Amino acid sequence: MNNFTFNIPTDIRFGKDQIQCLPDELAKYGKRVLLVYGGGSIKRSGLYHKIMELLKDFEVFELSGIEPNPKLSSVEKGTEICKKEDIQVILAVGGGSTIDASKHIAASACYDGKPWDLVMDRSLVKKALPITVVLTICATGSEMNSGAVISNEETHEKLEINTPHLYPKLSICDPTYLYTLPAKQTAAGSVDILSHVMEQYFQPNDEAYITDVLSEGVMKTVIKYARKAIDEPENYEARSNLMWASTVGLNHLLTVGKGGSWSVHPIEHVVSAYYDITHGVGLAILTPAWMEYVLSEDTAPRFARFAREVFGVNEADDMKAAKLGIDKVREFNKSLGMPASLSEAGVPDDKFDEMASEAVRTSGLGTRSYVKLKDEDVKKILIMCK
Amino acid sequence: MNNFTFNIPTDIRFGKDQIQCLPDELAKYGKRVLLVYGGGSIKRSGLYHKIMELLKDFEVFELSGIEPNPKLSSVEKGTEICKKEDIQVILAVGGGSTIDASKHIAASACYDGKPWDLVMDRSLVKKALPITVVLTICATGSEMNSGAVISNEETHEKLEINTPHLYPKLSICDPTYLYTLPAKQTAAGSVDILSHVMEQYFQPNDEAYITDVLSEGVMKTVIKYARKAIDEPENYEARSNLMWASTVGLNHLLTVGKGGSWSVHPIEHVVSAYYDITHGVGLAILTPAWMEYVLSEDTAPRFARFAREVFGVNEADDMKAAKLGIDKVREFNKSLGMPASLSEAGVPDDKFDEMASEAVRTSGLGTRSYVKLKDEDVKKILIMCK
Numbered sequence: 001m002n003n004f005t006f007n008i009p010t011d012i013r014f015g016k017d018q019i020q021c022l023p024d025e026l027a028k029y030g031k032r033v034l035l036v037y038g039g040g041s042i043k044r045s046g047l048y049h050k051i052m053e054l055l056k057d058f059e060v061f062e063l064s065g066i067e068p069n070p071k072l073s074s075v076e077k078g079t080e081i082c083k084k085e086d087i088q089v090i091l092a093v094g095g096g097s098t099i100d101a102s103k104h105i106a107a108s109a110c111y112d113g114k115p116w117d118l119v120m121d122r123s124l125v126k127k128a129l130p131i132t133v134v135l136t137i138c139a140t141g142s143e144m145n146s147g148a149v150i151s152n153e154e155t156h157e158k159l160e161i162n163t164p165h166l167y168p169k170l171s172i173c174d175p176t177y178l179y180t181l182p183a184k185q186t187a188a189g190s191v192d193i194l195s196h197v198m199e200q201y202f203q204p205n206d207e208a209y210i211t212d213v214l215s216e217g218v219m220k221t222v223i224k225y226a227r228k229a230i231d232e233p234e235n236y237e238a239r240s241n242l243m244w245a246s247t248v249g250l251n252h253l254l255t256v257g258k259g260g261s262w263s264v265h266p267i268e269h270v271v272s273a274y275y276d277i278t279h280g281v282g283l284a285i286l287t288p289a290w291m292e293y294v295l296s297e298d299t300a301p302r303f304a305r306f307a308r309e310v311f312g313v314n315e316a317d318d319m320k321a322a323k324l325g326i327d328k329v330r331e332f333n334k335s336l337g338m339p340a341s342l343s344e345a346g347v348p349d350d351k352f353d354e355m356a357s358e359a360v361r362t363s364g365l366g367t368r369s370y371v372k373l374k375d376e377d378v379k380k381i382l383i384m385c386k
Numbered sequence: 387m388n389n390f391t392f393n394i395p396t397d398i399r400f401g402k403d404q405i406q407c408l409p410d411e412l413a414k415y416g417k418r419v420l421l422v423y424g425g426g427s428i429k430r431s432g433l434y435h436k437i438m439e440l441l442k443d444f445e446v447f448e449l450s451g452i453e454p455n456p457k458l459s460s461v462e463k464g465t466e467i468c469k470k471e472d473i474q475v476i477l478a479v480g481g482g483s484t485i486d487a488s489k490h491i492a493a494s495a496c497y498d499g500k501p502w503d504l505v506m507d508r509s510l511v512k513k514a515l516p517i518t519v520v521l522t523i524c525a526t527g528s529e530m531n532s533g534a535v536i537s538n539e540e541t542h543e544k545l546e547i548n549t550p551h552l553y554p555k556l557s558i559c560d561p562t563y564l565y566t567l568p569a570k571q572t573a574a575g576s577v578d579i580l581s582h583v584m585e586q587y588f589q590p591n592d593e594a595y596i597t598d599v600l601s602e603g604v605m606k607t608v609i610k611y612a613r614k615a616i617d618e619p620e621n622y623e624a625r626s627n628l629m630w631a632s633t634v635g636l637n638h639l640l641t642v643g644k645g646g647s648w649s650v651h652p653i654e655h656v657v658s659a660y661y662d663i664t665h666g667v668g669l670a671i672l673t674p675a676w677m678e679y680v681l682s683e684d685t686a687p688r689f690a691r692f693a694r695e696v697f698g699v700n701e702a703d704d705m706k707a708a709k710l711g712i713d714k715v716r717e718f719n720k721s722l723g724m725p726a727s728l729s730e731a732g733v734p735d736d737k738f739d740e741m742a743s744e745a746v747r748t749s750g751l752g753t754r755s756y757v758k759l760k761d762e763d764v765k766k767i768l769i770m771c772k
């Protein structure tokens with residue numbers, strides 16, 4: 001087991017009506033709040049109205065319209081408001097995109113240069129405004145980690161900024177806020193959770209057994225409840241299990257003792273940076289292709305363990321079990337209504353060379369991932385997904 | 387899933403040589419340190435010498451001789467040193483007993499009355515000295531939680547004090563410090579970890595699926611590595627997995643969404659308060675008897691799930707599977723060399739009435755446990771263990 005540190009300062013308030021604590025908690029930081037959110041869904045659901053009522057004694061400024069793959073231009077807008085209006089605390093209401101944009105804004109508000117500088121060099125982040133969250137989409141785990149992924153629309157780069165300054169101070173996770181989430185977003189979010197755990201699970205280190213069994217537990221949870229949450233949007237058991245799975249899935253617990261670099265996310269980030277497709281859709285298409293591509297005598301035992309422990313595959317031969325596990329992943333994605341190819345998702349095949357080299361250039365794919373991949377390997381995986 | 391909050395401030399440094407951070411970390415709080423430890427094992431292992439060298443620029447006061455079931459009199463001694471010497475930070479080097487005594491000392495040092503008052507009424511704890519830990523026994527999880535169990539030798543009470551002020555600021559968990567742990571302590575610690583998880587797992591709430599599967603993962607880890615750590619004391623994989631299992635086993639992660647009160651610990655606490663036996667030994671004897679006593683048509687499905695998921699029992703009938711699971715727990719305890727009866731552990735049967743009513747009086751056994759137990763039920767369980 002590799003050495004690690006584990007220290008997550010985020011205060012999670014999980015369950016029905018936890019939002020009542022909002023005024024007291026925000027007041028710890030000040031009365032000047034930047035409310036960040038995406039489209040109109042929080043207005044339609046009544047959540048916006050509820051928050052404004054709770055914050056009637058606060059001075060609330062607003063940044064709406066955060067995109068599904070949050071853009072640098074939104075971060076720049078938010079940063080300007082923070083500086084001009086002397087914002088004391090940021091309240092992100094939404095899912096990963098809104099939270100990630102809010103994190104980047106929180107850091108940029110305390111920095112004199114351009115926001116993108118901080119993505120290029122995280123050591124420039126010396127502090128950040130306090131970030132608080134009301135979670136309405138479960139997928140990225142951003143509510144309890146220190147990472148944020150931002151898309152630079154000019155350079156086609158979709159990159160992560162990650163520093164301990166970006167941990168939310170408080171995240172309110174009320175599963176009933178997921179009741180109005182459309183089936184497509186529930187599906188994409190579930191695929192994203194599963195992928196996060198798989199990225200941490202498929203690593204060369206086999207000695208962190210406890211981390212592996214905890215990962216298997218979270219993956220089983222996603223598989224048990226994803227379809228149920230689509231079929232019964234107001235099923236509290238399904239929504240609450242998925243919501244906590246998303247948080248635990250990427251709050252560092254499932255990485256400890258393992259380490260290594262991710263494989264499918266870096267490829268997907270390039271695809272969605274070029275074509276702005278939903279992150280979970282990209283992952284659903286790429287994951288089984290990546291599994292097939294890296295499956296070998298060396299990797300078969302871990303893929304077989306995944307198949308047996310997560311999907312209950314009953315097959316003694318490792319290679320056969322591994323292949324059955326890949327089938328199971330495809331079936332799971334299909335059961336959620338996910339497209340099976342890039343063309344179905346509207347991604348053409350004319351920039352695969354460029355995208356493949358960009359994926360390798362901006363990640364640890366070639367140096368620290370489970371199976372090291374070069375430009376031509378990534379291109380082959382993209383072709384498998386055509 | 388029940389509502390919950392999750393917010394653990396403890397900074398865990400896990401792995402080889404993490405102790406190097408000690409001077410920098412302690413210096414955050416001051417230079418006047420109370421070093422708390424048990425017997426001479428840390429002197430024999432060289433750890434005491436290493437710590438004193440690292441802290442050569444600090445003023446270190448010492449409280450040694452903390453007992454396996456830490457006594458109020460030790461807490462009183464430590465509190466006196468803290469007040470007299472103006473201690474700024476406590477460094478606990480040991481396992482649960484040393485950490486628990488240190489926590490109680492940390493709170494008592496900031497309180498004007500008697501230390502036992504704080505156990506009787508935790509709301510009296512308004513602050514505590516900063517607590518830091520170097521872990522040398524993995525069992526109680528005290529390194530990452532806010533609880534402490536103290537024995538009052540005059541009243542025969544062994545009770546818990548639990549408030550957020552008692553979270554350690556820092557815990558250094560280096561699995562190589564377990565290499566010199568005697569087999570008996572490795573065994574007792576492993577039983578303790580398993581019992582903690584079972585206490586949280588056997589609760590009426592079935593909707594927190596994710597918490598249950600995470601619990602199963604931790605229990606499988608203990609079963610996989612406990613005997614191995616005894617047979618190969620310097621097996622890093624075994625020691626590191628057990629060490630992290632003990633921390634995760636009782637840092638709140640496996641309780642979230644479930645709740646309820648514990649069953650076997652309150653009974654064991656009375657037994658060890660009366661007869662000062664090793665906590666893990668008491669748990670090993672009492673747990674299978676408790677399982678048998680509360681097994682019924684109602685509880686069989688959960689006991690069966692436990693048997694199948696944790697011990698791999700392959701039996702479709704719930705009641706049969708449940709019974710096989712109880713056998714497995716007995717076999718596991720036996721494989722670690724644990725005694726199977728109270729008489730083997732030197733506990734006579736003449737105070738069962740008194741002990742049973744004390745267990746019910748000082749716990750949630752009669753009101754909030756998995757299967758509610760009255761005085762006569764606890765007595766019957768004790769008789770089953772004679």
